[in-house]
Amino acid sequence: MSMIADFYGGKSILITGATGFLGKVLMEKLFRTSPDLRVIYILVRPKAGQTLQQRVFQILNSKLFEKVKEVCPNVHEKIRAISADLNQNDFAISMQDMQELLSYTDIIFHCAATVRFDDHLRHAVQLNVTATQQLLLMASQMPNLEAFIHISTAFSNCNLKHIDEVIYPCPVEPKKIIDSMEWLDDAIIDEITPKLIGDRPNTYTYTKALGEMVVQQESGKLNIAIIRPSIVGATWQEPFPGWVDNINGPTGLIVAAGKGFLRSIRATPMAVADLIPADIVVNLTLAVGWYTAVHRPKSTLIYHCTSGNLNPCNWGKMGIQVLATFEKIPLERAFRRPKADFTTNNVTTQYWNAVSHRAPAIIYDFYLRLTGRKPRMTKLMNRLLRTLSMLEYFINRSWEWSTYNTEMLMSKLSPEDQRVFNFDVRQLNWLEYIENYVLGVKKYLLKEDMAGIPEAKQHLKRLRNIHYLFNTALFLIAWRLLIARSQVARNVWFFIVSFCYKFLSYFRASSTLKV
Numbered sequence: 001m002s003m004i005a006d007f008y009g010g011k012s013i014l015i016t017g018a019t020g021f022l023g024k025v026l027m028e029k030l031f032r033t034s035p036d037l038r039v040i041y042i043l044v045r046p047k048a049g050q051t052l053q054q055r056v057f058q059i060l061n062s063k064l065f066e067k068v069k070e071v072c073p074n075v076h077e078k079i080r081a082i083s084a085d086l087n088q089n090d091f092a093i094s095m096q097d098m099q100e101l102l103s104y105t106d107i108i109f110h111c112a113a114t115v116r117f118d119d120h121l122r123h124a125v126q127l128n129v130t131a132t133q134q135l136l137l138m139a140s141q142m143p144n145l146e147a148f149i150h151i152s153t154a155f156s157n158c159n160l161k162h163i164d165e166v167i168y169p170c171p172v173e174p175k176k177i178i179d180s181m182e183w184l185d186d187a188i189i190d191e192i193t194p195k196l197i198g199d200r201p202n203t204y205t206y207t208k209a210l211g212e213m214v215v216q217q218e219s220g221k222l223n224i225a226i227i228r229p230s231i232v233g234a235t236w237q238e239p240f241p242g243w244v245d246n247i248n249g250p251t252g253l254i255v256a257a258g259k260g261f262l263r264s265i266r267a268t269p270m271a272v273a274d275l276i277p278a279d280i281v282v283n284l285t286l287a288v289g290w291y292t293a294v295h296r297p298k299s300t301l302i303y304h305c306t307s308g309n310l311n312p313c314n315w316g317k318m319g320i321q322v323l324a325t326f327e328k329i330p331l332e333r334a335f336r337r338p339k340a341d342f343t344t345n346n347v348t349t350q351y352w353n354a355v356s357h358r359a360p361a362i363i364y365d366f367y368l369r370l371t372g373r374k375p376r377m378t379k380l381m382n383r384l385l386r387t388l389s390m391l392e393y394f395i396n397r398s399w400e401w402s403t404y405n406t407e408m409l410m411s412k413l414s415p416e417d418q419r420v421f422n423f424d425v426r427q428l429n430w431l432e433y434i435e436n437y438v439l440g441v442k443k444y445l446l447k448e449d450m451a452g453i454p455e456a457k458q459h460l461k462r463l464r465n466i467h468y469l470f471n472t473a474l475f476l477i478a479w480r481l482l483i484a485r486s487q488v489a490r491n492v493w494f495f496i497v498s499f500c501y502k503f504l505s506y507f508r509a510s511s512t513l514k515v
């Protein structure tokens with residue numbers, strides 16, 4: 001019997017960010033392992049023309065929830081979507097809904113955040129700091145609350161090389177930042193942003209660090225824990241391997257490499273690729289929820305959910321395995337053959353960006369224009385290059401995260417819980433995981449049919465022939481131009497032609513003699 005699964009039975013659980021990547025995997029696991037839970041409240045905003053109900057319906061009817069429906073057929077009744085916008089005061093939750101949340105919630109998992117690296121500081125503060133503060137205030141009014149679990153990121157202190165499971169204060173108090181965002185105009189915020197974020201690379205990591213400080217300062221009598229996952233990737237095992245449905249982090253680059261857009265990337269092959277599968281993060285999160293509620297640690301514990309110190313893999317190994325998988329299982333309608341390399345300095349990066357990214361895009365757009373279609377490749381390529389420049393910080397450095405609390409928790413679990421809520425990253429086989437990840441990108445994110453693989457392979461063969469043809473034509477044109485302009489080139493050309501002629505004459509003469 002799993003103590004953790006048993007613990008969530010009969011509970012009312014509030015999840016923010018339940019429509020996001022991690023939130024969905026968290027909900028799925030909760031329903032599958034504790035189908036007798038009372039209710040999961042999710043704070044959802046209407047989006048992209050969909051009502052709350054339509055959004056929930058879409059999630060529950062997705063492939064991810066197929067197993068849940070077998071174990072918990074009345075899952076629709078156990079999920080209660082509450083209209084909320086975390087950017088608004090009191091989250092714009094109705095009085096009635098607020099009353100219900102305050103009266104019944106037993107556990108909170110706070111996953112909602114803006115994860116965009118380029119978000120405006122005002123918006124990032126609102127969601128990652130102010131909303132966290134408001135949620136804590138709400139939590140403090142919940143009489144039944146047993147635990148508040150805050151999802152942060154292992155990169156909230158990426159300005160440090162070695163990171164312990166402690167909160168590192170930022171120079172300016174979060175309260176001052178929150179206040180100033182209320183009266184400063186956008187232009188001034190833009191001006192002070194670089195000074196505020198200091199040696200962090202973006203507003204995301206900075207505001208997640210502020211969020212942690214808020215959690216520490218406002219914890220009061222609450223039972224709180226913070227989880228810091230590193231780069232969350234597709235699922236490893238549960239509910240099935242390779243599930244992923246958004247293009248954040250490595251996923252977008254895997255798509256770009258598979259479709260042949262991404263040909264070179266500035267990365268350090270030996271740097272640690274601190275990826276962590278989504279199901280490991282979720283298993284740890286649920287175990288932390290149980291431990292925090294049942295054992296009530298005296299202080300707020302922080303748990304690093306990382307792979308680097310227990311089972312390291314580097315970007316080089318990862319890149320090679322991604323490309324090897326595309327050899328076997330290519331994506332459909334690729335722009336070019338999947339073939340990419342790492343560059344390590346600015347000059348080579350600029351060179352390969354021009355030759356392998358910009359030039360083919362310009363040529364393709366020229367072809368689209370010639371055939372009366374709208375050019376789009378240059379725009380897409382510029383977007384990719386911008387994304388690459390934002391991710392570069394994370395793929396050219398290595399960090400060390402200590403994992404004492406995470407390992408301590410593992411040792412507290414019963415053998416059954418260690419199996420059902422497995423977060424032991426040492427058991428992960430990277431090559432197998434990456435292959436499943438790439439497959440998952442194809443199947444679940446791009447929704448490509450496996451039956452289309454032979455056609456995709458044919459398409460790659462055609463691309464290879466076009467590539468050879470194009471290179472031969474380019475060489476001949478360049479050579480012809482060179483001959484027209486340079487005496488040396490003409491002499492070389494004369495030498496080659498006469499050499500070939502002599503060789504052929506000799507060959508013909510010797511074969512005639514034999515006859």
Ligand SMILES: CCCCCCCCCCCCCCCCCCCCCCCCCCCC(=O)SCCNC(=O)CCNC(=O)[C@H](O)C(C)(C)COP(=O)(O)OP(=O)(O)OC[C@H]1O[C@@H](n2cnc3c(N)ncnc32)[C@H](O)[C@@H]1OP(=O)(O)O
Pocket residue numbers: 115116117118153154155230231232245246247248249250251253254257265269315316318319320322323340341342383386387390391394395
């Ligand atoms: C030794 C030699 C070996 C040779 C080997 C060669 C190697 C070859 C490489 C092969 C493959 C590579 C694989 C391995 C390398 C992987 C490297 C990965 C690096 C990853 C580092 C991540 C570090 C993360 C650290 C922090 C972790 C966290 O805590 S939080 C989560 C991370 N957050 C993010 O990832 C968000 C980052 N994204 C952004 O900030 C923004 O998207 C952007 C600024 C990058 C781009 O913004 P922009 O406005 O230009 O575009 P946007 O509007 O966002 O999107 C463009 C289109 O995409 C759609 N989109 C966007 N988001 C999503 C989504 N979540 N789901 C679905 N679709 C999405 C969007 O709608 C746009 O579409 P259109 O409207 O149709 O245009």
Ligand SMILES: NC(=O)C1=CN([C@@H]2O[C@H](COP(=O)(O)OP(=O)(O)OC[C@H]3O[C@@H](n4cnc5c(N)ncnc54)[C@H](OP(=O)(O)O)[C@@H]3O)[C@@H](O)[C@H]2O)C=CC1
Pocket residue numbers: 016017018019020021022023043044045047084085086087110111112113114115127151152153154208228229230231232233246248249
């Ligand atoms: N993905 C990763 O690599 C990592 C993620 N994390 C952390 O994990 C958590 C979850 O991340 P992930 O699932 O990847 O992120 P997603 O971007 O997939 O999900 C974000 C969630 O927050 C919700 N949200 C955003 N703004 C609002 C708002 N104004 N009102 C209500 N809800 C809102 C989104 O709702 P909607 O669907 O309406 O947009 C969505 O459900 C975050 O705290 C993140 O910092 C930490 C480390 C790595």
